[in-house]
Amino acid sequence: MKKNDKIVGTCSGYTKEGLGVVKIDGFPLFVKGILQNETAEMVVTLVKKTYGYAKVLSIKEPSKQRCELKCPVAKQCGGCQLQHMTYTEQLHFKKQKVQDVIDRIAKLDMKVEDVLGMENPWYYRNKCQIPVGVDQNKVVTGFYRIHSNTIIDTNACAIQSETINEVLSHMKELLQTYGNASVFRHLLIKHAFTTGEVMLVWIVREYPFSSMKEMAEDIVQRLPYIKSVIVNVNTRTDNVILGEKEYTLYGDSYITDAIHNLKFHISSKSFYQVNPVQTNVLYGKALELAQLSGKETVIDLYCGVGTISMFLAQKAKKVIGIEIVPQAIQDAKENAKMNNIDNIEFICSDAASYANKLSEENMRPDVIVVDPPRKGLDQITLNSIIKMQPERIVYVSCDPATMARDLGIIKESNYEIKLVQPVDMFSQTNGVECVTLIERI
Missing domain, CATH: 2.40.50.1070 (OB fold (Dihydrolipoamide Acetyltransferase, E2P))
Incomplete structure (x- = not known):
């Protein structure tokens, strides 16, 4: 097989980016815009040693999950990767994307929950x-x-x-x-x-x-x-x-x-979830999994402007929020004051340093909530969390692969992964958020 060869093949699945996988005599080609079980004529655009890329020339047998593009520049713009899929197919793809890393990277024998989707998956970004x-x-x-x-x-x-x-x-x-x-x-x-x-x-x-x-x-x-x-x-x-x-x-x-009933000040540099409708769903699920009774001390690592922290504070005895961005911590403190919440302490520090400090002080929180950046938890933070031995860890993630990597480490330290719940925060794109419950054995 070489560049510019024309071929006919059938899509057998998706990459994590949402590209179709078409195998020709066992050789995988990654193809933009093709759906699972569709047959298409394609032209090969790039050939590497173990894989290649191809471009669709015509769909021979279209899937029932194919739909018209809503945006006139969807094919040129890099923002939306899944507009050619029905919303049902998008949710199927995202569940499988999470399941793949749970099986392959975390090596967990468990079934991922169905993705919590949107009623209207358009015009949602704030x-x-x-x-x-x-x-x-x-x-x-x-x-x-x-x-x-x-x-x-x-x-x-x-x-x-x-x-x-x-x-x-x-x-x-x-x-x-x-x-x-x-x-x-x-x-x-x-x-x-x-x-x-x-x-x-x-x-x-x-x-x-x-x-x-x-x-x-x-x-x-x-x-x-x-x-x-x-x-x-x-x-x-x-x-x-x-x-x-x-x-x-x-x-x-x-x-x-x-x-819900909490107000937030948002500045130019402060982090705030981009999908307000699904933020209610995501944070509601995180609060549910934390299983708070009013007696718990909770640490919220990577707390941003304090959104999850204030959800938790309504049901916890005390919450400690950690965030490295000074402006976000300033916003978080103002947000807590504006909502008359006085059982939160916000600390401006990187998560690794402060988690390590708390673990060395023999801090024993009941629950730790983490919402790390795309790269996931670093080794110092992971070790500190495990050393503090919380009863429950609620892991919120925007990258299933790094989350799965971290879950694989945590499960070796007397913890059990109880539930992995994907939430569709980024409809029409290949992104998916997850919230995971981890309990001490």
Whole structure:
């Protein structure tokens, strides 16, 4: 087999990214846009020693799980990988993705729960970071073509909230009118679903810049629900989006949202789950699995702005939240005060150092909740958690593979993995969140 060969084959399954797997005489080809059990004519685009890639030329036998693309640039944009699947098939894919790593990496003999899906899997994101460019004197805004720095120009996105799309459309028009788009790197827009408030962050190369105040007045007059306009200055040459210096042009430096009966201040740099509908589901499940009676001391590692911590505090005796980002800890403290919650202590520290400190002090919490970044738990944090011997560990994860790796380590230390519950936080994409219950034997 070589590049540009035309072949016909049938998809037998999916990679973790959602690519179809087509085997030709046992040789696997990874193919974008094909569904399980579909037969297609393809052209080989790349051949490696043990695998290759191919592109669909035509579908010979379409699956009943195939659907029309909702977004006109879905094939070019790298943001949504699963729009060609029905939502039922997306949930099937995500469950299998989690089951695969539980079997292969964690080496656990257990069945993953069905994915908790959405009633409406569109227009759900409350945050977007949109690159801005200029092409032949025309302002372009959109997401990058996959594996490139080329912006796919678009005025709307089918997974961003419709309010965010409206803000983007007006900003694009204003950037063209004022002629200052070349100063902009990104637009960051945050939308609080419960209150309707919007934060607009201009990520720029210099400050001040031409027509800055006039444009802020213009956008707020057009869209009164914008409660905060912030200029973030980023002069870096790498792909880090936010710079260090910020200036508030209009309103406050935060917007306010709510989950259940809890209010949260959200700043430009603070972490907040991007799917508010499913955040209720995810955090509700985490609280359920923590099995709190009001007598427990709980440690919440990677607590962010304190969202999970405050859920837990309503049912626990005491919660200690740990987070390395100073702005997030400041937000967390303000959030606890705003909600009249006084049984939380927030600590600004990296998880590994503070977990190690607590373990050396012979801290014995009843429950530890972790919500680590994509890379999962490092060895120091894992060792410290195991040394503290909590009755239960609730592991929230955005990467099933690193979670499975950590579960494989934890299970060797007198702990049993009781339940793995996937939650669809990122519909139309190949991402999946999980919440897992681990109990001491």
